[in-house]
Amino acid sequence: MHLTVADLDRALAFYRDVLGFEVTTRYGADAVFLSAGGYHHHIGLNSWAGRGAPAPAPGTTGLYHFAILFPDRQALAAAVRRVSDAGIPLEGAADHGVSEAVYLRDPDGNGVELYRDRPESEWPRAPDGTLVMYTRPLDLEALVAAQ
Numbered sequence: 576m577h578l579t580v581a582d583l584d585r586a587l588a589f590y591r592d593v594l595g596f597e598v599t600t601r602y603g604a605d606a607v608f609l610s611a612g613g614y615h616h617h618i619g620l621n622s623w624a625g626r627g628a629p630a631p632a633p634g635t636t637g638l639y640h641f642a643i644l645f646p647d648r649q650a651l652a653a654a655v656r657r658v659s660d661a662g663i664p665l666e667g668a669a670d671h672g673v674s675e676a677v678y679l680r681d682p683d684g685n686g687v688e689l690y691r692d693r694p695e696s697e698w699p700r701a702p703d704g705t706l707v708m709y710t711r712p713l714d715l716e717a718l719v720a721a722q
Contacts, residue, residue: 576641577619578685581628583607585682586620593661594643594654594689630684640678640686651675651691652722655715658689668713672699673706675713 580586587607590596596609599616605623608616631637645651655677658665666686667678676690699707 576617577621578638578681578683579625580620580622580683581625581630582682583620583622583626589661589663589682590618590620593657593663595657625683633684638685640688642676642688642690645689645691648675648691648718648721651677651689652718652720654689656719656722659719665715668715668718670709670711670713672708672711675718677713677715677718 578586583604583606587598587609590609591598596611596618597613598607599610599614600608606619606621609618609620610616645654655665658677658679663679665677665679669676669678672693674690674692676688679687679689681687699709701707
């Protein structure tokens with residue numbers, strides 16, 4: 576995923592320092608590529624067309640949100656703790672039965688979902704075996720305690 580950002584260093588501080596991505600390549604003051612687990616890049620940030628630009632107005636066209644999958648509950652809990660410690664407000668948190676998700680915005684106003692999938696053996700099912708997803712409040716205190 577590539578994002579145009581208004582302030583590369585501010586965006587880098589969020590994606591690297593708060594969410595935990597690693598810098599794989601930096602192109603001066605204009606672009607940086609980040610990854611999880613050593614891949615060449617999962618996220619590209621650049622300011623080529625947006626240095627200093629304001630965030631798009633809410634409700635306009637553009638990116639609604641993107642999701643970052645964490646490998647387990649402990650990794651998600653650690654990320655949520657870093658988000659909280661950085662003073663970044665959450666916009667929501669949901670238990671979907673098959674996953675747990677936390678919603679927030681990056682410094683440029685892009686919606687970001689942080690989530691983890693539950694093991695399939697824990698997925699809620701009807702008596703006939705049909706998957707039953709839902710949206711319920713997520714217990715953030717219990718999540719963060721899992722770290």
